[in-house]
Amino acid sequence: DTEVTQTPKHLVMGMTNKKSLKCEQHMGHRAMYWYKQKAKKPPELMFVYSYEKLSINESVPSRFSPECPNSSLLNLHLHALQPEDSALYLCASSQDGVRAAYGYTFGSGTRLTVV
Amino acid sequence: AQSVTQLGSHVSVSEGALVLLRCNYSSSVPPYLFWYVQYPNQGLQLLLKYTSAATLVKGINGFEAEFKKSETSFHLTKPSAHMSDAAEYFCAVSPLNTNAGKSTFGDGTTLTVKP
Numbered sequence: 001d002t003e004v005t006q007t008p009k010h011l012v013m014g015m016t017n018k019k020s021l022k023c024e025q026h027m028g029h030r031a032m033y034w035y036k037q038k039a040k041k042p043p044e045l046m047f048v049y050s051y052e053k054l055s056i057n058e059s060v061p062s063r064f065s066p067e068c069p070n071s072s073l074l075n076l077h078l079h080a081l082q083p084e085d086s087a088l089y090l091c092a093s094s095q096d097g098v099r100a101a102y103g104y105t106f107g108s109g110t111r112l113t114v115v
Numbered sequence: 116a117q118s119v120t121q122l123g124s125h126v127s128v129s130e131g132a133l134v135l136l137r138c139n140y141s142s143s144v145p146p147y148l149f150w151y152v153q154y155p156n157q158g159l160q161l162l163l164k165y166t167s168a169a170t171l172v173k174g175i176n177g178f179e180a181e182f183k184k185s186e187t188s189f190h191l192t193k194p195s196a197h198m199s200d201a202a203e204y205f206c207a208v209s210p211l212n213t214n215a216g217k218s219t220f221g222d223g224t225t226l227t228v229k230p
Contacts, residue, residue, distance in 0.1 A: 090159070099210050099218060103149050103164050
C-alpha cells in the first residue's frame with residue numbers, strides 16, 4: 001500500500017458545526033502532516049506529527065485541533081470555522097521525519113467549504 | 116534559512132515542444148530538492164528528487180531535472196510536452212540537517228500545453 005487516504009473528499013459545514021477530517025497511511029511512515037492549500041497557491045504547513053507526537057504547530061488557530069491516535073491515523077477536528085478557512089486540506093506522510101528528506105506522499109485532499 | 120524561487124508563474128508550450136520549468140534555491144548548504152505535480156482537484160505527486168547522489172535525476176512521466184550547485188538551480192525539463200502534462204508544478208527543498216526544520220515549497224508554476 002503506497003497511498004495516503006483522506007476522507008471525506010468534499011465537506012460543506014456551517015460556522016457553528018463540528019466536523020473531522022481523517023487521514024490514513026499504511027506505509028510505516030514516521031511523520032504525518034496537515035497542509036492547507038488555497039487556489040493557485042502552494043501548500044501551507046499547519047501541523048506535523050513525528051512518531052505520533054506533535055512536533056510543529058504553525059500558529060494555527062485553535063478552531064483547528066489535530067489528533068494522531070496511532071502511527072497510521074491522523075485527524076483534524078474542526079469547530080467554529082470561518083468562511084476564509086475554505087480550502088483544500090491535504091494530508092501527507094514522510095518516511096523519515098519532519099524534514100521529509102525522501103519527499104512527501106500526499107493524499108488527494110478534502111475540499112472544505114465553510115458557509 | 117532555506118528558500119526556493121520558481122521563475123515564471125505561468126509557462127505555455129505547444130504539444131511536442133520542450134518543457135522547461137525553473138527553480139532556484141537559497142540555502143547555506145545544498146539541500147534535498149524535489150519537484151511535485153498537482154492536477155486539478157488532486158493532491159501533490161512526487162515527480163523526482165535530488166538527494167546528493169547523481170546530479171541528473173530522472174523522474175516519472177518522462178521528466179528530469181539537473182542539480183547545478185554553481186547556479187543554485189534545479190530546473191525541470193521534458194523533451195516533448197504532452198497535453199496530459201498540463202498541471203501545477205511545485206519545487207520544494209528540505210534541509211540536509213535533521214534538526215534544521217521543515218520543507219519549503221516554491222510558489223508554483225502553471226504549465227499550459229497548447230494543441
